[in-house]
Amino acid sequence: MRDPIFTKASSTPDATSLLKSLAFQMGFDLAGIAPASKADGFHHLTSWLEKGFQGQMDYISKRAPAYQHPESLLNNVRSILMVGYNYKHQIDEESKSGKGRIAKYAHGKDYHEVLWEKLDLLLQEFQKTFPDCKGRGVVDTAPLLERDFARRAGLGWIGKNTMLINKKAGSFMVLGALLLDMELEPDQPFDFDHCGTCTACLRACPTEAFMGPKVLDATKCISYLTIEVKTEIPLELRGKINDWIFGCDICQDVCPWNKKSIPASDWNLWRNPDLESIDLVELLEMDKATFKARFKETPLWRRKRKGILRNACIALGNTGGQEHLKALEKARLEDEPLIKESASWAIEQIKRRLGL
Ligand code: SF4
Numbered sequence: 001m002r003d004p005i006f007t008k009a010s011s012t013p014d015a016t017s018l019l020k021s022l023a024f025q026m027g028f029d030l031a032g033i034a035p036a037s038k039a040d041g042f043h044h045l046t047s048w049l050e051k052g053f054q055g056q057m058d059y060i061s062k063r064a065p066a067y068q069h070p071e072s073l074l075n076n077v078r079s080i081l082m083v084g085y086n087y088k089h090q091i092d093e094e095s096k097s098g099k100g101r102i103a104k105y106a107h108g109k110d111y112h113e114v115l116w117e118k119l120d121l122l123l124q125e126f127q128k129t130f131p132d133c134k135g136r137g138v139v140d141t142a143p144l145l146e147r148d149f150a151r152r153a154g155l156g157w158i159g160k161n162t163m164l165i166n167k168k169a170g171s172f173m174v175l176g177a178l179l180l181d182m183e184l185e186p187d188q189p190f191d192f193d194h195c196g197t198c199t200a201c202l203r204a205c206p207t208e209a210f211m212g213p214k215v216l217d218a219t220k221c222i223s224y225l226t227i228e229v230k231t232e233i234p235l236e237l238r239g240k241i242n243d244w245i246f247g248c249d250i251c252q253d254v255c256p257w258n259k260k261s262i263p264a265s266d267w268n269l270w271r272n273p274d275l276e277s278i279d280l281v282e283l284l285e286m287d288k289a290t291f292k293a294r295f296k297e298t299p300l301w302r303r304k305r306k307g308i309l310r311n312a313c314i315a316l317g318n319t320g321g322q323e324h325l326k327a328l329e330k331a332r333l334e335d336e337p338l339i340k341e342s343a344s345w346a347i348e349q350i351k352r353r354l355g356l
Pocket residue numbers: 204205206207208209210216220221222223247248249250251252
């Protein structure tokens with residue numbers, strides 16, 4: 001394992017140093033402590049929700065009050081260890097007809113599982129020295145404003161693309177939190193914003209999903225459309241999705257901080273060549289059992305076969321040719337209305353392009 005980016009942990013056997021040192025031993029690239037006080041970005045969340053930018057992600061509005069303070073997640077919480085796990089890896093980014101693209105974070109194992117396991121282990125190790133300490137690991141699915149707490153823990157700033165950016169690690173990083181009922185020495189919050197006059201991410205977004213710096217209308221974002229939307233994807237946005245079938249990396253790929261950031265330390269964890277450029281016809285031809293066998297252990301399983309095949313049809317509608325019509329005609333005969341509808345749409349798009 002290479003040296004951690006932050007090396008604040010010292011040999012002093014105090015709780016804060018021990019916790020950070022354990023975090024780096026677990027392979028996390030960044031680790032910092034934030035006090036478990038009221039979330040300072042809560043008012044941004046409420047105003048974002050009022051505008052309806054969460055779309056079908058009702059779970060955010062339903063539990064909105066819980067985001068206000070981390071005590072909703074752990075009784076008597078005092079401190080939060082925020083960790084970052086870098087997943088940057090280089091892949092062939094070029095779009096190819098008949099192939100679908102997947103966001104980099106989803107090229108390997110499901111990061112939720114990986115981080116939960118590491119945080120659980122971290123807590124167990126910490127409790128060997130501090131057995132009375134109670135804790136809870138959180139990765140994305142609980143009501144915690146993780147990027148805000150990561151900024152407060154000194155890990156980086158929130159960029160105009162709404163991602164947490166670290167000067168060395170960039171933003172291709174998943175975040176995790178370990179909430180503890182123990183007072184720890186907090187890090188200095190990261191108060192500087194290194195985006196400066198850059199607007200590359202805002203300009204590069206194909207669906208114009210940014211309403212301004214740091215304000216994302218998720219209902220237009222390809223990540224939301226391909227992963228969160230369970231129904232038909234709005235017609236006016238389908239063409240802009242291009243060949244993405246699970247997530248989108250564009251507003252991170254163009255960020256200058258990611259051009260010079262260091263690559264992932266645990267390459268094998270984040271790379272499954274099978275998931276880097278998927279053959280869309282092969283995908284359409286997978287029955288339920290084959291789909292499950294191939295993707296059960298991957299992030300794509302979250303959207304299940306009908307969602308991924310819907311996305312595959314749309315990607316083929318945007319990039320496919322005559323050679324893909326047969327597979328789409330077959331998909332149009334599926335029982336699942338979502339697949340039928342998107343296959344019909346794709347056939348129309350290809351035929352119109354080819355003048356058939
Ligand atoms: S992930 Fe893609 S669609 Fe979403 S905001 Fe970024 S560039 Fe736009």
